[in-house]
Amino acid sequence: MPITLHCDLNATPTSLRHPWRKCVGSGHATLALRADWQAQLRQAHDDLGFQYIRFHGLLDDDMGTLICQSNQFVYSFFNADQIFDFLVSIGMRPVVEMSFMPSTLSSGGDIVFHYKGNITPPRHPEEWGELMRRLAAHWVDRYGIDEVAQWYFEVWNEPNLPAFWTGGQLAYFDLYETTVRSIKGVDTRLRVGGPASAGNAWIPEFQEFCKSRDLPADFISTHYYPTDAFGEIGADTVTQLEHAPLDVMREHALSARAQAEGKPLLYTEWNITSNPRDPQHDGSFAAALATRIVMGVDDVVDAYSYWTFSDIFEENYFPSQPFHGGFGLMTLHGIKKPIYQALAMVAKLGERHYPVPQSHPTVMLWIGDAHVLCINQAMPRHDIREEAITLTLQLQPGQRARKVDIHRIDAENANPATLWQQWGEPGYLSAEQVSSLKLASEPQPNDIEFTGTAKTLSMSFTVAAQSVNLIAIEWEVT
Numbered sequence: 001m002p003i004t005l006h007c008d009l010n011a012t013p014t015s016l017r018h019p020w021r022k023c024v025g026s027g028h029a030t031l032a033l034r035a036d037w038q039a040q041l042r043q044a045h046d047d048l049g050f051q052y053i054r055f056h057g058l059l060d061d062d063m064g065t066l067i068c069q070s071n072q073f074v075y076s077f078f079n080a081d082q083i084f085d086f087l088v089s090i091g092m093r094p095v096v097e098m099s100f101m102p103s104t105l106s107s108g109g110d111i112v113f114h115y116k117g118n119i120t121p122p123r124h125p126e127e128w129g130e131l132m133r134r135l136a137a138h139w140v141d142r143y144g145i146d147e148v149a150q151w152y153f154e155v156w157n158e159p160n161l162p163a164f165w166t167g168g169q170l171a172y173f174d175l176y177e178t179t180v181r182s183i184k185g186v187d188t189r190l191r192v193g194g195p196a197s198a199g200n201a202w203i204p205e206f207q208e209f210c211k212s213r214d215l216p217a218d219f220i221s222t223h224y225y226p227t228d229a230f231g232e233i234g235a236d237t238v239t240q241l242e243h244a245p246l247d248v249m250r251e252h253a254l255s256a257r258a259q260a261e262g263k264p265l266l267y268t269e270w271n272i273t274s275n276p277r278d279p280q281h282d283g284s285f286a287a288a289l290a291t292r293i294v295m296g297v298d299d300v301v302d303a304y305s306y307w308t309f310s311d312i313f314e315e316n317y318f319p320s321q322p323f324h325g326g327f328g329l330m331t332l333h334g335i336k337k338p339i340y341q342a343l344a345m346v347a348k349l350g351e352r353h354y355p356v357p358q359s360h361p362t363v364m365l366w367i368g369d370a371h372v373l374c375i376n377q378a379m380p381r382h383d384i385r386e387e388a389i390t391l392t393l394q395l396q397p398g399q400r401a402r403k404v405d406i407h408r409i410d411a412e413n414a415n416p417a418t419l420w421q422q423w424g425e426p427g428y429l430s431a432e433q434v435s436s437l438k439l440a441s442e443p444q445p446n447d448i449e450f451t452g453t454a455k456t457l458s459m460s461f462t463v464a465a466q467s468v469n470l471i472a473i474e475w476e477v478t
Contacts, residue, residue: 002460003360003387007367008394013352016368020294020343022303023052023095024329025269027313028115030062031055032083040310040334042090048343053087054095054268054305056157059102059131060117066131068104075131077138088143095152095268095305097196098132098179105131110166113315121167125178132182136190149189154221154268155179158198169202173209180215193219196268199228200252203259219302220260223269224252226289237273237280238380241289246379250296257300266303271327272339276315279325282417284410285466287342288377294346295366295373306343310334322429322437323417333434335416336441338409338468345407345443345470349373363387363463372471376463384465393457401457403474404450407443410467414443445472 024044031037032055044050059065064076087094100117105127108120122128139148159165159172167175172195180192195206200222210217226248227240245251249270257265272289273280280286290306297304311319311326322331329340349368356365362384366373372391378384411418416437420426426433448471450459463469 003363003389005356005358005365005389005391006394007354007356007365007391009354009367009396009399010394011354013354014299015352016349017298018049018294018347019298019301019304020306021049021051021347023054023266023268023305024050024309025305025307026053026055026310027308027315028113029055029057029060029083030079030115031312031314032086033079034312036334037310037312038086040312040330041092043334044309044329044340045090045092048340048347050092050309052093052095052152052303052305053309054097054154056097056099057115057117058097058099060100060115061103062115065135066102066104073104073127075134077135080135081142084139084143088147093147093151095154095266097154097157097268099156101128102131108166112163114317115314119164119166121165121171121175125174128175129178129182132179133185136183136186140186140190145187145189149187149191151191152219152266153179153183153190153192154196154266155192155194156196158196158223160195160197160199160201169205173206176206176209177213177215180217184216191218193217193221193263193266195220195222197222200224200256203256207259207261217263219264219266220256221266221268222256223267224249224256225269225271225274226293227273227275237275237278241273241280241379242381244379246292247296249293250300253297253300264302265300266305267297267301268303268305269307270304271307275325276313276327277325281325281327281339282323282337283466284338284415284468285377285380287338287409287468288375288466289379290339291342291346291373291375291468292364292377294343295364321425321427323420323425333429333437335434335437337417338415338441341409341414341441341443342468345371345373345409345468348470348472360387362465363389365391367393370473370475372473374463374469374471376465376467376469378466386462386464388460388462390458390460395455395457399457400454400476401450401452401473402476403447404459405445405447405472406461407445407470407472408464408467409443409469410464412464414441416440443470
């Protein structure tokens, strides 16, 4: 039986804030010096409207930010400036993750990732504070306080995980106090926040610490992945997602929203899974699940930073295989994955959508002024099938449709990994193959039949399992 849905375009619409456009992630600061990284970010900014970007390792030794020569500290902010100059030039800004520890300041040799980010507390907190002061003062001098006051300074990355911080909670709080006092000492308008935690952790404790020490916290930042509570990192993510509720991301966002106590809430990392080599990242399942997630948190969070915009990413090693399950919205070659195209469809809804009464277990619709966004999505190993839908819109006075078409993202449409698999999964691509895959990544319009009266518009269409579908309505000009 077809699913029958109705929507009244005369009803009061709900606003759409699109917090997923506020920020997007990348892996490691030195990658931002690459020409291909910059080209892909420029495209993602132009296509999807990303405003900020966040990455690890701005203070790592390979950035040269602070080293020791002949027992003297040598500060060099040139590489960081090159990155921020580029961001400003394309209309973007940084969420400045203050990490990891320059080895010359570190209290130990513990490291993370192949690029050897030092994860220990500073040996002398005042030296860390001086680095924070110098950086903030330098950027204010270079870019002006009106610009830098719009940046976000986030203290560290996931300090609640021993893999990223050896000092524990109290040492992190001490690090935050040193950081915020140093940066605010340059100008109180600079925005500093934390706890940059994994899994929504430490927010109440961080808030209490800041209150007890009379410390500003201009925003609350944390991370969450749908797989966080359902198994260890690196485990079978299909099984993890099988047990994750469909609304798990909204539930945790609401919890963090309450704990933020009115402060801006920034999720500075999320993805459909936390596995950096997950084939699900490359297909239409990711597109459908991500669409559900971003629409589900739209009214809850202030920023929702997808991790990451590109597969140009090398926390463990630098890959070469074109489709390897990387975190990115785009492949190494800049081929748009289904999730990239899905976010472009979400953006098409505009700044509001009309309520649609619906209760189907896999199908959800959102209706904007000239577009209908429809997903057919379920977690792995849950029942799902192709669905037929009949949608009737109650029109506003004077509305009349001239044309209606549908763009599909599913296993067979806008899914370039399928074409690559048909080729036998070549490890390296020619320029001609890259061009073919880029073409295959683009959703193609197909007309759908509709019937209209002076008061209603009705249309029927089918949606594949694990799909995202955008219906575009061309209204007659009166």
